[in-house]
Amino acid sequence: MSRYDIRLSIGYTYPGFVRDARHILRIAPLKASGQRVERFTLDIKPTPRETASERDFFGNRTDHVLIDEPHETLSVEMRARVRVDRPLPALGQTLHVETIRALARASRDSEGESPLHFLGAGRLVAPSPAVAAYCAEGLEPDQPIGEAMLALARRIRSEFRFEAGVTTISTGVEETLTARRGVCQDFSHLMIAGLRGLGLPAAYASGFLRTEPPPGQPRLEGADAMHAWVEVWAGPQMGWIGFDPTNGCFAGEDHVLVARGRDYSDVAPIDGVLITSGPQRHHHAVDMIPIGEAVRN
Known part of the structure; x- marks a missing residue:
């Protein structure tokens, strides 16, 4: 906690x-x-x-x-x-990827947290076949969804470079895939577009991230910024679990959630x-x- x-x-x-x-x-x-x-x-x-x-x-x-x-x-x-109070869940015990895909497809829930609202296009992000192909690499149907999403977040972290000032709110996910650089918003949109292209519900999460000052140095006032990550639906029991592709990690107690939506335009x-x-x-x-x-x- x-x-x-x-x-x-x-x-x-x-x-x-x-x-x-x-x-x-x-x-x-x-x-x-x-x-x-x-x-x-x-x-x-x-x-x-x-x-x-x-x-x-x-x-x-x-x-x-x-x-x-x-x-x-x-x-x-x-x-x-x-x-x-958001400890790391048992990612290896989450439902399999193919099970999540089937449950999401069969869902008839119309409330705001329903997976149905996070399978299609938002105002800024739509499912992308090209990005889906990227996200599908190494993704197995019988793999626990939690382990698969953490692996994908870590892969994006290792293969893309964080670089401020090279993208805008209108930068498309295919452009991010080609350039392999951007900021947290770009990496979150990329992961969302790929997962939705694979039939997996993914939401855009906005909030605050605790950042660490250099060793031995105090925290500077105003040094932090708002952050973005991805929440993936892990079934009716586990609900939504956050993964941070910018940092390649589970969105745990260093992340404070402010808003969830289909993409940045909702939050x-x-x-x-x-x-x-x-x-x-x-x-x-x-x-x-x-x-x-x-x-x-």
């Missing part, structure tokens, strides 16, 4: 005044998947005239915000204390509608601090 104090800071600077704006935030840690939210605050400037919170179709908390005064900047700060931290002119500047910073650990400013 691990406990963290988490702070997320998001800021926008606009080239001119924004008269009014509507935003949808998906930045609150989930109260599910082995997590307990012990404390949560949300501070938005300018102060919104209207706010409302609800759960979306996939069970994610969404905060709806209306700001109706002219503003040149937007500041959002989320603070939370989260307890995570973007901030969406909305506003009118301004010219390019806007954006920044975000994350502190994910284990309880009792010091931070250097």
Whole structure:
């Protein structure tokens, strides 16, 4: 079991005044998947005239915000204390790959966590035959799904290079497969597209990842960032299990889940509608601090 104090800071600077704006935030840690939210605050400037919170179709908390005064900047700060109890499951005892494929195909559940919603296309990612062929290498029908997915995540980690700034939100999975480089979003989309092409339900997970400072050095304030990984449906008993292709590991107690969807478009931290002119500047910073650990400013 691990406990963290988490702070997320998001800021926008606009080239001119924004008269009014509507935003949808998906930045609150989930109260599910082995997590307990012990404390949560949300501070938005300018102060919104209207706010409302609800759960979306996939069970994610969404905060709806209306700001109706002219503003040149937007500041959002989320603070939370989260307890995570997500030990490594017995991956070797999970159902076989072919069994999961058959169960997913036969499912008639229509709720947000149903595997049916994670077999087809989202707004950004669709099943890809080329990526499916890549993911199928070494995948055996009688292999436990948990072991198979951990092996695939480790393979992506070893064969692709993490490189920021070379991709965008619109980069396609085939392009990532060819270039063999990108960031966590690209590797997660790649794994999702391949698994869905093989008939295996896969979801995009967004959240926070604990990062380790160099040995002997304190953690730097604002050094972390939001992260993405993949959750794979392991049957009605085991449910969804997370795997991180960027780091080649099980998504355990170092991962704090914020939102789950078909791809990034379902879980973007901030969406909305506003009118301004010219390019806007954006920044975000994350502190994910284990309880009792010091931070250097």
